[in-house]
Amino acid sequence: MGVRGRYSSRRFGRHIKVIAITFFFVLLWTFREQLRLDRYGLDSSIVSWIPRPPQDIFDFEPLNSDVIRAVCSATEWDAKSKMQVVFTCDNNVGGIANIRNSILNCVRYTMLAGGSLVLPRIFVPSESDTSAIGTGRRQNLGYMFDRDHFVESLRLSCPQLRLFNNTDEVFERIGRPRTWSLGLFPESLVEEENIPSTGIEHPDKWKSLLYEWLDTIDENIDVAPAGQPPNGPMLVDLGRSYLTYPIDHDGEVFATTFGNVLKFRADVRELxxxxxxxxxxxxxxxxxxxxxEEADDGLARWAPSDPMWQWTEYAKQTDAYFDQAGRWDLSVMYVGGGNETQVAVMEADAEPRGVTVVTKRDLLVGENRKRLDALGREHQEMIDFLVMLGAAQFGGVGYSSFAWNVALKRHIFSVEKERFLEGPQMLSDELSQTRRERGVLAQREYRKRHASKVQKLQDENKKLKDIIGDINKALERQGDLSEDLRAALSKARDLAGIGSSISTEDEASTSNESSSGQQTEPLDPAIEEIIRLDPTIAGELVPTGRLSPRLDYGLWIDPDRIIRILEPPVDIVPYLGSGMNTLAGCIFWSTMNYTIDLWNSRSTPLSTKYLDRMFNHSKHLTDRQFLLSLAQARVDYKEKGFMYKKLSEQFERNAMNELYQRIKAEYEMRGQPSRWWKRPEEVADTVLSMLGDALRDRFQAVIDGHGTKEDAELLRPLVTWLAQNFICFGDGPRWSSVFVSVAVGSWLNEMKRRESLEA
Structure with missing residues (x-):
């Protein structure tokens, strides 16, 4: 007998299918994020061997505000005065909206007084009793907010304001207080019964009233708490002051940015x-x-005689929400607040309407669900707050401070800024509806906006048009004009959009024939500031008539200035040729021109602020003159088909792409993938995907240069907003995906509103 050999290859062959299937599933699991499999419930957080930075689209840099800095610079601070005042802010209680407002009030009153502030503390609510908003236990600021962000924001925006970690640090650095802590409700220094709903009427007088009150107390102090003669600071504990400071007093920019000194803590933002x-x-x-406000117990806290009672009913709220969602064709409804029973009922009510109801518990799985379950009720409410900011439409009730705070925060991104408190609901704009029967408003109105730049341009262009018309009439009355003068006059009339007053029978006939057909009304030049519609230069978005010198004057001074480069920079190739006559091209070139305009007017604080926003987010964007010369070179290429050479690397065709790679790496290190930031073509795709064929064709006609004025006025707000609210990513502009959703939703809703009014 021979010896039978055993071949391992045959044994291996029997298992090759199992190995192949196993390998396939390992690959599928590893690349599931790229394949978007997580949308169906797979949780990346349980794969510990694949490192992933936490995702946080709600993170932002510490506030560095010129407006707040100007207010602080104009304030007389007490650091070197005989009497110093230190405020504590330990009575912050309630839901997230109330606590946020209370802390901001403390900071603003401290600024107003020119005093110092001990870092605020927060009352911990009861987990078992939802009606018990205060338990007597306090936590530090980090319980809800990012402490370091708060401290750094005030250091940058109001460096004169001294912050202390606790009262012990106050005693060590300034001395023992003159008296025991003095409780004070800020509004108590004025006639409380006469305070209007918009807040105290004369905040500029509050400081003098405060010091009168403190002087009276100081005069009657014999011995300080330490048993020594009083020579330390006055310690004032600010009571919970809800909506007493008139935010419109400081102007709109201050009002809309001041809240950014507070940022929710990181784990809440990540969830x-x-x-x-x-x-x-x-x-x-x-x-x-x-x-x-703090209860989820149905009608128990409201009586039918109360004017707000009807809005506490589940059916009235949900019917209003379903109606609002239906009008805007939104089939997904994210629900915050309420309880599990109410949400379950709402899911059943939504099904016949073709609406899917979801909550954070539906969307968070695996480790994220465990993190959610470990959070307190107030922290879970903070997650709802952030998610609501990204909704295409939002609805809430007027007696909820949560709903008010969300709606007012979203209103910053609203296209229609005026009359949002004039109905039909307590707050109504194209992004939000805060419902309650009309009554005395307990919230702040934003200061009415001054005339916009567009309105000013319209007025100036009307005057220019009138002057050209007068010159035209005067010269034509003289008759016998030279050919050169006639040609110049014709160009002036064309620019102003007016016709010749000379009319022959043939011209009259032609005019009548033309008027019988459909006319395309010429655009106002103010609209052309963002969207260029002249058919002879269709797609060009180059502002005309600038008085300031071009950016490249003084930048390129060597002999190679006259050498032309015909190769385009690679980053603008998608926006040249036919790409200019696309929505993406329109958006891209608008941002280039807007940036150059800002640079030319950089001596003004507002222009500097906007440039800061574009470039300060990355350490690689510090050389602004270099960056702006790149932008000007690209506009040159679009206009002329070439750009001038300079003996430096700034005109390398790949210069901006290399810059982008560095910025991208920087953002990846922060845990913010570049896919969260949208390019012009991605923004354009989002917009076009939400338009019908007819509307897409109309807007394309506007971009091509032969659209109507009405359609241009519809498109202009979107392009203007995008041009004014981007950040530089090296190779071009970017917009946050969340804010693109809000902006596009706002713009679409405003168009629908206008169409409904015209119908």
Whole structure:
């Protein structure tokens, strides 16, 4: 007998299918994020061997505000005065909106007094009793907010304001207080019964009233708490002051940015990010509140005689939300507030309407669900707050401070800034509806905006047009004009959009024939500031008539200035040729021209502020003159088909792409993938995907240069907003995906509103 050999290859062959299938699933699991499999419930957080930075689309840099800095610079501070005042802010209680407002009030009153502030503390609510908003236990600022962000924001925006970690640090650095801590409700220094709903009428007088009160106390102090003669600071504990400071007093820019000194803590932001990315489409945000401000116990806290009672009913709230979502064709509704029973009922009510109801618990799985369950009720409410900011439409009730705060925060991105408190609801704009029967408003109105730049341009252009018309009439009355003068006059008339007053029978006939057909009304030059519609230069977005010198004057001074480069920079290739006559091209070239205009007017604080926003987000964008010369060179190429050479690397065809790679790496290190930031073509795709064929054709006609004035006026707000609210990524502009959703949703809703009014 021979010896039978055993071949391992045959044994291996029997298992090759199992190995192949296993390998396939390992690959599928590893690349599931790129394949978007997580949308169906797979959780990346349980794969510990694949390192992933936390995703946080709600993170932002510390506030560095020129407006707030100007207010602080104009304030007389007490650091070197005989009497110093240190405020504590330990009575912050309630839901996230109330606590946020209370802390901001403390900071603003401290600025107003020119005093110092001990870092605020927060009352911990009861987990078992939802009506018990204060338990007697306090936590530091980091319980809800990013402490370092708060400290750094005030250091940058108001460096004169001294912050202390606690009262012990006050005693060590300034001395023992003159008296025991003095409790003070800020509004108590004025006639409280006469305070209007918009807040105290003369905040500039509050400081003098404060010092009168402190002087009276100081005069009657014999011995300080330490048993020594009083020579230390006055310690004032600010009571919970809700909506007493008139935010419109400081101007709109201050009012809309001041709240950014507070940023929610990181774990809340990360879970909110996971929640909103899990929705992955436009959605309606509904804040369900069927009880009092802090209760979810139905009608128990309200009597039928109360004018707000009817809005505490579940059916009235949800019917309003479903109606609002239906009018804007939103089939996904994210619900915050309420309780599990109410949400379950709402899911059943939504099904016949073709609406899917989701909550954060539906969208967070695996480790993220465990993190959510470990959070307190107030922290879970903070997740809802952030998610609601990204909704295409939002609805809430007027007696909820949560709904008011969300709606007012979203109103910053509204196209229609005026009359948002004039109905039909307590707050109504194209992004939000805060419902309650009309009554005395307990919230702040934003200061009425001054005349916009566009309105000013319209007025100036009307005057220019009138002057050209007068010159035209005067010269034509003289008759016998030279050919050169006639040609110049014709160009002036064309520029102003007016016709010749000379009319022959043939010209009259032609005019009558033309008027019988459909006319395309010429655009106002103010509209052309962003969207160029002249058919002879279709797609060009180059502002005309600038008085300031071009950026390249003084930048390129060597002999190679006259050498032309015919190769385009690679980053603008998608926006040249036919790419100019696209929505993406329109957006891109608008940002280039807007940036150059800002640079030319950089001596003004507002222009500097906007340039700061574009470039300060990255350490690689510090050389602004270099960056602006790149932008000017690209505009040159679009206009002329070439750009001038300079003996430096700034005109390398790949210069901006290399810069982008560095910025991209910087953002990846922060845990912010570049895919969260949208390019012009991605923004354009989002817009076009939400338009019907007819509307797309109309807007394309506007971009091509032969659209109507009415359609241009519809498109202009979107392009203007995008041109004014981007950040530089080296190779071009970018916009946050969340704010693109809000801006596009706002613009679409405004168009629908206008169409409904015209119907």
């Amino acid at each position: 909110a990010t996971a929640t909103i990315l899990g929705i992955d489409r436009h959605f309606f945000g509904a804040h369900l509140r069927t009880g009092g």
